[in-house]
Amino acid sequence: MRKENLLISYYVSDSQDDLQPEEISLLETASESAKSSYSPYSRYKVGSAVLLSNGKIVTGSNQENMAFPSGLCAERVALYAAASNHPGIIIRSIAITARSLDFPVIEPVTPCGSCRQAMIEYENNQDKPIKLILGCESGKTILVMSVGDLLPLSFKEEKLKKKL
Numbered sequence: 001m002r003k004e005n006l007l008i009s010y011y012v013s014d015s016q017d018d019l020q021p022e023e024i025s026l027l028e029t030a031s032e033s034a035k036s037s038y039s040p041y042s043r044y045k046v047g048s049a050v051l052l053s054n055g056k057i058v059t060g061s062n063q064e065n066m067a068f069p070s071g072l073c074a075e076r077v078a079l080y081a082a083a084s085n086h087p088g089i090i091i092r093s094i095a096i097t098a099r100s101l102d103f104p105v106i107e108p109v110t111p112c113g114s115c116r117q118a119m120i121e122y123e124n125n126q127d128k129p130i131k132l133i134l135g136c137e138s139g140k141t142i143l144v145m146s147v148g149d150l151l152p153l154s155f156k157e158e159k160l161k162k163k164l
Contacts, residue, residue, distance in 0.1 A: 006152050011143040019133070019141060026051055026095035027135045033059035033074070034099060040064065043101040046109060048074035050082045053090035058082040075115040079122060090126050094119065097135040108134035108142045111150070119147040120154040 016024050026049045034047030039062055046062040060077030075096055082091060098109040111119065111132075123130045129146035144150050 030095040037061040046074040046098040048078040093131040095133040106138040116151040123147045
């Protein structure tokens with residue numbers, strides 16, 4: 001047995017000043033989307049904005065349900081809406097941000113495992129990277145240039161296929 005290491009790269013900024021105008025705008029749209037969050041249990045409002053290659057932006061917010069885990073994360077709400085309403089259009093980037101009604105969110109919010117798996121499937125299917133722009137109330141941001149960087153040992157479709 002041998003030990004192997006993974007190296008992932010991402011960018012961190014303490015403010016949005018280092019971002020491109022398009023990235024700032026997408027984060028602002030995600031933040032606005034968080035206002036429609038239905039989160040009476042966690043009181044943690046997450047918003048997401050998906051930028052498509054045709055320039056359209058599709059938003060989503062987390063939707064909780066008393067019957068956990070029946071709710072859905074903001075990222076998947078936006079991704080599924082984008083895929084349903086704009087089939088075949090390339091996803092360029094996803095901005096995700098959050099705020100809590102109970103405490104300041106000072107670190108960028110990151111996607112859960114289910115959302116990471118959903119995002120990597122879209123990235124693999126379109127064979128083009130999807131950039132992640134992760135934000136929070138403090139202005140600190142993380143840029144991940146590909147979902148594959150966030151989930152380097154992802155489960156892929158070819159693992160389901162039988163070898164003849």
